[in-house]
Amino acid sequence: MAKEYWLNMFRSIKDPAKVDAYRKLAAPVMQASGGRFLVRGDPAKTYEAGVMQRVVVIEFNSVAQAIAVHDSPGYQAALKALGDGAERDLRIVEGL
Numbered sequence: 074m075a076k077e078y079w080l081n082m083f084r085s086i087k088d089p090a091k092v093d094a095y096r097k098l099a100a101p102v103m104q105a106s107g108g109r110f111l112v113r114g115d116p117a118k119t120y121e122a123g124v125m126q127r128v129v130v131i132e133f134n135s136v137a138q139a140i141a142v143h144d145s146p147g148y149q150a151a152l153k154a155l156g157d158g159a160e161r162d163l164r165i166v167e168g169l
Contacts, residue, residue, distance in 0.1 A: 074129050074134070075168045075169060076131045076132050076133065076134065076140070076166060077109065077132070077133045077135055077136045077165065077166065077167055077168055077169040078111075078130055078131065078132055078133070078139075078148060078163075078165070078166050078167075078168055079103075079129075079130070079131075079132075079133060079137055079139050079142075079143075079163070079164075079165050080128075080130055080163070080164045080166060081128070081129040081132040081161055081162075081163050081164075082124070082126070082127075082128050082131075082155075082160075082161065082162045082163075083124075083127040083159050083161050084120040084124055084126060084159075084161060085124075085125040085126065085129070085149075085159065085160045086126060086127065086158070086159045087155075087157060087158055087159060087160070088157070088158035089121075089134070089158075090158070090161070091154065091155050091158025091159070092098035092155065092158050093149075094125060094149050094154040094155070094158075095152070095154050095155035095158065095159075098099075098147070098150055098151035098154055101147075102142060102145060102147035102151065103131055103148075105139065105147075106131065106133075106139060106141070106145070107133060107134060108133055108139070108141045108142060109131065109132045109133075109136075110129070110130075110131055111130045111131065111132050112128055112129060112130035113127075113128075113129050114127065114128065114129055114145070115128070116128055117148055121163060129167040136165055136167060139165045140165060143163075143165070
């Protein structure tokens with residue numbers, strides 16, 4: 074069965090303390106909902122329009138599962154903690 078992926082690319086980090094507060098709240102929500110972290114960190118190298126900022130890839134069993142996590146009260150609390158601490162590009166994509 075194909076897996077689904079949550080791709081979170083940070084464009085800029087304005088307040089590392091807010092990003093840290095977000096991570097502390099978001100990670101347990103992801104893991105409790107069946108999400109599996111595959112990538113968490115800065116790029117080794119970027120090309121084209123790539124930005125040298127944090128990248129997170131989380132594997133889920135379905136798109137519906139990933140969307141449910143995003144819309145959950147726990148993740149919404151994490152987003153509130155993040156506030157304006159970072160500019161991100163978040164995508165949920167189907168795997169092959």
